[in-house]
Amino acid sequence: METAKEQAAQYTLEPATDIPKSNHYYLNMGPQHPSTHGVLRVLLEMDGEYVIKAQPVLGYGHRMHEKMAEHKNWMAFMPNTGRMDYAAALPFNHGYAALFERLCNIEVPERAEYIRVITSELNRLVSHHLWLGAFLLDLGAFTPILYTFDDREQVLDILEDITGSRLTYCYFRVGGVCKDIDDKFVERTRAYIKRQRERFKVYNELVTGNIIFLKRVEGVGIISPEMARRYGATGPVVRGSGIAYDIRKAEPYSVYDRFDFEIPTGTTGDSLDRYLVRLEEMEQSLRIIEQALEQLPDGPYLGKVPKKLKLPTGDANFAVEAARGELSYYLVSGGGDMPYRLKIRVPSYSNLSLLPELAQGMLIADLVAAMGSLDLVIPEIDR
Amino acid sequence: MPPELLRMIITAVLVVAFVFLNAMILGYMERKISAHIQRRPGLMEVGPHGVLQLIVDGLKLIGKQLVVPEGSSPFLFRLAPLLSFAPCVLPFVVIPFSRKLQAVSMDVGLIYILAMTSINVVAVLVAGWASNNKYSLFGTFRSVAQAVSYEIPMLLSLLAVIMMTSSFSLEGIIEAQKYYWFILIQPVAFIIYFVSGLAETNRAPFDLPEAESELTAGFHTEYSGMGFSFFFLAEYANMFTVCSIATILFLGGWKGIPLPFYDYSGIIWFLLKVYGLLFVMIWARWTYPRVRFDQLMTFCWKYLIPFSMANLLITAIMVKII
Amino acid sequence: MHPATEKLVNELNELPVAVAACDYAQRGYHYEVDVAADQVRALAECMLKHDMYLVFVGGLDVKPVPRVVYQFASYTHPGRFVVRAAVDENNMVPTISDIFQGASWHERETRDFFGIVFADHPYLKPLILAEEDVDLKPLLKTEEALKDISEVSWPAASDVSSKPEAKNKAEQG
Numbered sequence: 042m043e044t045a046k047e048q049a050a051q052y053t054l055e056p057a058t059d060i061p062k063s064n065h066y067y068l069n070m071g072p073q074h075p076s077t078h079g080v081l082r083v084l085l086e087m088d089g090e091y092v093i094k095a096q097p098v099l100g101y102g103h104r105m106h107e108k109m110a111e112h113k114n115w116m117a118f119m120p121n122t123g124r125m126d127y128a129a130a131l132p133f134n135h136g137y138a139a140l141f142e143r144l145c146n147i148e149v150p151e152r153a154e155y156i157r158v159i160t161s162e163l164n165r166l167v168s169h170h171l172w173l174g175a176f177l178l179d180l181g182a183f184t185p186i187l188y189t190f191d192d193r194e195q196v197l198d199i200l201e202d203i204t205g206s207r208l209t210y211c212y213f214r215v216g217g218v219c220k221d222i223d224d225k226f227v228e229r230t231r232a233y234i235k236r237q238r239e240r241f242k243v244y245n246e247l248v249t250g251n252i253i254f255l256k257r258v259e260g261v262g263i264i265s266p267e268m269a270r271r272y273g274a275t276g277p278v279v280r281g282s283g284i285a286y287d288i289r290k291a292e293p294y295s296v297y298d299r300f301d302f303e304i305p306t307g308t309t310g311d312s313l314d315r316y317l318v319r320l321e322e323m324e325q326s327l328r329i330i331e332q333a334l335e336q337l338p339d340g341p342y343l344g345k346v347p348k349k350l351k352l353p354t355g356d357a358n359f360a361v362e363a364a365r366g367e368l369s370y371y372l373v374s375g376g377g378d379m380p381y382r383l384k385i386r387v388p389s390y391s392n393l394s395l396l397p398e399l400a401q402g403m404l405i406a407d408l409v410a411a412m413g414s415l416d417l418v419i420p421e422i423d424r
Numbered sequence: 425m426p427p428e429l430l431r432m433i434i435t436a437v438l439v440v441a442f443v444f445l446n447a448m449i450l451g452y453m454e455r456k457i458s459a460h461i462q463r464r465p466g467l468m469e470v471g472p473h474g475v476l477q478l479i480v481d482g483l484k485l486i487g488k489q490l491v492v493p494e495g496s497s498p499f500l501f502r503l504a505p506l507l508s509f510a511p512c513v514l515p516f517v518v519i520p521f522s523r524k525l526q527a528v529s530m531d532v533g534l535i536y537i538l539a540m541t542s543i544n545v546v547a548v549l550v551a552g553w554a555s556n557n558k559y560s561l562f563g564t565f566r567s568v569a570q571a572v573s574y575e576i577p578m579l580l581s582l583l584a585v586i587m588m589t590s591s592f593s594l595e596g597i598i599e600a601q602k603y604y605w606f607i608l609i610q611p612v613a614f615i616i617y618f619v620s621g622l623a624e625t626n627r628a629p630f631d632l633p634e635a636e637s638e639l640t641a642g643f644h645t646e647y648s649g650m651g652f653s654f655f656f657l658a659e660y661a662n663m664f665t666v667c668s669i670a671t672i673l674f675l676g677g678w679k680g681i682p683l684p685f686y687d688y689s690g691i692i693w694f695l696l697k698v699y700g701l702l703f704v705m706i707w708a709r710w711t712y713p714r715v716r717f718d719q720l721m722t723f724c725w726k727y728l729i730p731f732s733m734a735n736l737l738i739t740a741i742m743v744k745i746i
Numbered sequence: 747m748h749p750a751t752e753k754l755v756n757e758l759n760e761l762p763v764a765v766a767a768c769d770y771a772q773r774g775y776h777y778e779v780d781v782a783a784d785q786v787r788a789l790a791e792c793m794l795k796h797d798m799y800l801v802f803v804g805g806l807d808v809k810p811v812p813r814v815v816y817q818f819a820s821y822t823h824p825g826r827f828v829v830r831a832a833v834d835e836n837n838m839v840p841t842i843s844d845i846f847q848g849a850s851w852h853e854r855e856t857r858d859f860f861g862i863v864f865a866d867h868p869y870l871k872p873l874i875l876a877e878e879d880v881d882l883k884p885l886l887k888t889e890e891a892l893k894d895i896s897e898v899s900w901p902a903a904s905d906v907s908s909k910p911e912a913k914n915k916a917e918q919g
Contacts, residue, residue: 068558075636090562090717099851100874107859108884143774181628181635181714187462253629253713270821272848273800279821286821355900358774358817358828360801369801371817371828375898382885382898384815386802394851405562406716409638423874 079419095400129168129364153217168364179413217343262411276366282310312414488649500554505654508547512661522690563642567633578620580732598677628709751825803852805860
């Protein structure tokens with residue numbers, strides 16, 4: 042193992058273009074590989090089972106959302122936002138809607154902000170459930186994904202009732218949300234929270250304490266805080282490395298500053314820490330939802346928004362904490378009702394970019410575990 | 425027709441039929457058990473509770489084209505599934521299903537079975553090599569290393585039982601368990617044997633040769649249709665063989681509460697015990713994550729082999745004293 | 747202002763860059779920095795020294811020359827910097843991918859979309875776009891759509907009356 046690591050250390054991060062050393066060979070992991078979750082290709086230079094170099098190849102699901110944003114008016118782009126990160130679409134809605142509210146100084150009714158927080162957190166739970174199942178599937182445990190999908194289904198049913206869709210939401214509007222929540226929603230959400238708390242016990246018993254699971258993830262894919270910073274990693278990846286960075290706390294948007302919740306952090310930054318951080322985050326999301334339901338004010342769910350929104354000239358940025366980390370919309374406007382330029386900074390993009398350094402000298406099985414723990418959604422990276 | 429030839433033909437037909445039947449039963453079991461472990465109904469569409477699904481699947485697999493990948497060696501590629509399947513059928517010839525339900529009685533039945541099951545490694549090697557696919561080759565390397573390593577604790581644990589009975593004959597070993605099953609005095613050997621058996625048959629948590637989240641499907645990545653089915657049949661036949669050895673050596677074979685026509689009806693006890701063990705195998709597969717390759721090897725060389733050695737030594741001393 | 751941010755701003759002021767504090771409520775970031783292409787690396791090193799991380803690198807096609815937009819933020823304290831660097835006469839900006847390794851992909855993407863070349867980048871091959879689309883540059887504006895940098899920037903602070911949100915408010919009323 043040491044020799045492979047030493048060999049790997051001799052290489053720079055710059056991907057290989059020349060012919061590999063005679064005892065090395067290339068392996069294409071993807072784009073149709075079971076554990077690259079979508080259409081990611083990782084070009085691996087291997088020595089036996091050891092990865093000498095890993096080079097992700099992107100763009101298989103590229104749709105040029107940024108160009109589309111420049112050619113649609115601000116409202117027409119809203120459905121696109123839900124189609125980048127299909128696992129957690131509502132935070133993407135949220136960032137986009139809030140960006141225009143910030144730019145045009147539009148007031149959002151309090152109730153709408155609460156609804157946004159509740160649904161966004163529910164969506165975060167959906168996303169983390171998906172990740173949990175898929176991550177364990179990567180490790181060869183088939184069963185947990187069915188359990189997590191069972192729970193995920195409960196949330197999807199709740200969200201479907203008010204948003205009208207199950208995956209690619211387009212629920213938020215500039216100035217609020219498009220449909221009010223009712224008592225039935227509140228009731229079902231409360232019941233779900235109760236149920237989910239019970240289920241966490243099952244997860245912990247089945248998975249967290251399993252010796253094979255621990256052996257597979259402990260000390261695998263260690264990301265140091267310094268490395269996370271150089272790559273601009275955010276979200277659970279950076280929190281797993283022990284940095285308590287969460288946009289919900291660092292730059293509180295919406296009404297997140299009114300809730301009492303913690304930012305879970307890891308200590309070593311290995312795959313196990315990222316796993317534990319995400320599990321704890323799910324619990325924190327439940328706490329936020331609970332408090333939000335408690336404080337939910339009455340009032341309109343959609344503020345007064347002019348029919349024709351005139352964008353000012355200038356630029357604005359809005360960062361939200363999506364399920365995978367920091368999502369930033371940076372908009373440059375030249376007036377009119379179409380953005381001049383919309384840069385979408387997606388969290389998985391930066392989180393994946395550290396893979397080449399992370400993968401050096403790893404076993405291929407560890408690479409799969411480490412990639413699973415990064416929680417990648419490829420259409421979000423490709424945009 | 426000489427009676428000996430007739431006997432051989434009947435045996436051959438029955439054995440092959442049983443291998444297919446076993447694959448269907450196990451396939452159904454696996455899918456139903458996994459479904460219930462995963463809280464879903466599983467097979468439900470074809471026949472009552474989906475019992476006919478495996479027949480339909482079999483027909484589908486027979487109807488499928490065997491795609492030979494470009495750059496592979498077509499002869500070896502086609503040969504490998506047969507090479508895998510044929511030796512898996514042969515152990516069934518000597519397995520004593522009941523006192524009188526045994527096709528051939530051999531003095532070295534156990535050695536014969538172990539020799540036959542070992543040939544599977546060659547088939548995997550050929551399949552992986554001929555596929556001209558790096559994932560297949562990976563699976564092959566893993567499979568060979570794994571099978572060769574785990575054969576050692578497996579044999580050592582069996583040797584403990586053989587020391588006690590001083591017989592390689594399967595009937596002899598069953599007869600020796602007249603008063604008690606050997607699992608009671610050789611629990612360590614049984615556990616070591618069963619764990620090595622899981623590894624030998626490439627079952628989770630030791631299913632590294634086909635680890636689909638790492639190697640897509642390992643050594644049979646490139647196989648479709650009947651090529652794949654033969655590996656599938658071989659895997660289930662191997663599982664059955666491993667479990668029947670466990671039953672014969674540790675669980676008293678066909679012995680149980682005497683039933684009418686006991687010379688033949690012992691098969692009921694035998695099959696119950698074997699399928700009970702198979703159930704545990706399937707249960708383990710759908711519960712545990714997969715181990716990593718170095719962990720698999722460490723487990724074998726650092727834990728299983730020393731423990732089986734110690735077990736063998738203690739058994740030897742005890743046999744000498746008693 | 748957080749003391750760490752203050753220190754960073756002071757250090758930035760020593761470089762030949764223009765740092766301007768902004769209204770966070772309106773723009774969503776704290777500082778706007780204008781920088782010439784040759785100062786980008788010095789600025790990035792300064793950011794690295796002060797525990798900032800790179801949020802993104804993007805392009806902006808404007809007259810007279812395209813800009814490269816960098817955004818930096820910090821894990822530990824609020825302080826978001828939007829840095830705009832004008833490309834030099836060869837349509838080039840020095841790479842910062844050896845300072846912030848995460849910039850490598852962002853720079854490759856910007857090269858894909860805008861054709862801006864990042865000097866000394868070790869591997870400036872198409873990332874998001876396919877190999878054959880290396881000259882596509884999809885986000886470059888057409889001649890008619892291309893705007894001047896002043897047309898896409900906030901109006902000067904004195905020009906309050908023409909702020910569009912005031913107009914929006916009037917329309918609402």
